[in-house]
């Protein structure tokens with residue numbers, strides 16, 4: 095008797111032969127009863143699903159968050175109470191602009207999307223490797239991304255499109271200054287920091303809310319590469335590096351820190367704390383260390399556990415919440431919508447997205463609804479309220495009602511233009527913190543990418559850099575002139 099694993103059809107029945115198909119005679123055509131062949135070919139046609147519209151190319155791993163500081167002073171969040179508590183996590187890193195089969199070593203922001211599988215549900219922090227973002231107005235996001243991705247006609251990266259967007263949005267220049275700096279190309283996903291970027295919130299048992307920013311500091315040390323060094327790395331270096339280190343037991347980790355601001359401090363602070371293009375200077379709001387994040391397990395199946403891994407900034411648990419940041423607010427809606435399109439209505443039931451705690455609600459059915467009573471997760475009742483609470487029908491928990499969120503101003507509904515809200519001072523501060531070598535390199539990168547861009551955009555970029563810091567503008571202008579000269583001499 096054979097001890098081999100039996101090869102079966104999707105219905106579980108044994109496959110007697112997968113080497114040849116049924117044909118009419120040795121040389122003859124296929125017959126219509128080739129259901130085994132047809133099942134195989136039909137499933138193959140459906141192996142792919144839409145890739146993420148942004149952050150399509152990524153790598154993920156699983157691990158643990160260990161709390162080192164009890165945060166019950168600022169939050170009731172179960173996973174943040176009681177030092178020493180551990181919570182399973184999934185962390186997906188990504189590039190932003192490229193498709194799933196693009197290269198890893200590009201000058202681009204990196205995604206840093208973290209899912210805490212807490213005992214009170216999944217909490218997602220869907221951040222980046224930078225503490226700020228290009229825009230503070232969400233309606234600009236699709237336009238912005240169109241300029242970062244391939245040009246619709248040439249199907250190539252187009253620096254005119256990119257710089258034209260940035261020149262028209264000086265608010266982008268803090269992030270542009272990070273992107274064009276040494277941090278623009280991380281050596282690997284292990285050697286970069288992560289940031290929640292947005293201002294988020296926490297609230298405690300007394301109903302007091304604080305605003306927080308999350309920081310994840312790499313314990314591997316920051317390591318970046320130049321454009322030239324990037325060309326020497328394997329195109330799939332990020333995936334290779336992360337996968338092999340974890341496979342070899344060399345687990346990457348990050349020290350987790352928070353900046354905390356009270357509501358009263360927020361009202362008085364000179365910087366709008368909900369402006370995603372701004373950091374909170376550490377001198378004003380020092381970092382509080384709260385724990386360690388370690389990645390120690392590779393996915394068993396990339397498609398099931400990474401391609402289908404679905405994050406949303408709206409995945410909150412009791413004790414944590416959003417903030418009035420307009421970009422965050424739009425993201426609270428956008429991600430679940432993307433998942434419903436990409437993974438269908440019941441994406442939350444996929445094993446990698448399923449909370450590690452019971453799920454009990456009255457939503458039912460839909461495409462690929464896989465959970466039934468036998469999971470012990472759904473009660474028989476599909477309506478609420480009902481008279482069946484004693485039989486286990488789920489009821490809301492009023493003790494978790496979030497304290498009302500304050501509006502910090504006399505709030506009239508309308509279109510408020512914030513495009514002129516101090517676009518350059520933090521870009522300037524960052525530039526001034528660079529040493530000579532860093533200044534040389536960033537202005538050289540900007541100059542080289544501006545060469546083929548229209549004169550009007552070049553001039554506006556130089557003007558915005560100059561407004562951030564005169565030396566910044568002067569050097570970009572000089573670098574552009576040098577690269578233009580070189581481009582000309584290369585052609586004669």
Ligand code: HEM
Pocket residue numbers: 145146147148149152186187188204205206207220221222227231232233235290291292403404405421424425428429432433436
């Ligand atoms: C209006 C602003 C934004 C919109 C509408 C938006 C929308 C999206 C969408 C639709 C996806 C694909 C989701 C999927 O199919 O799984 C995505 C992915 C992502 N976004 Fe955003 N985004 C915005 C801003 C941001 C910001 C500010 C950050 C970081 C601070 C960010 C970080 C990410 C990350 C890390 C991913 C990949 C998540 C993963 O690994 O699956 N996005 N975004």
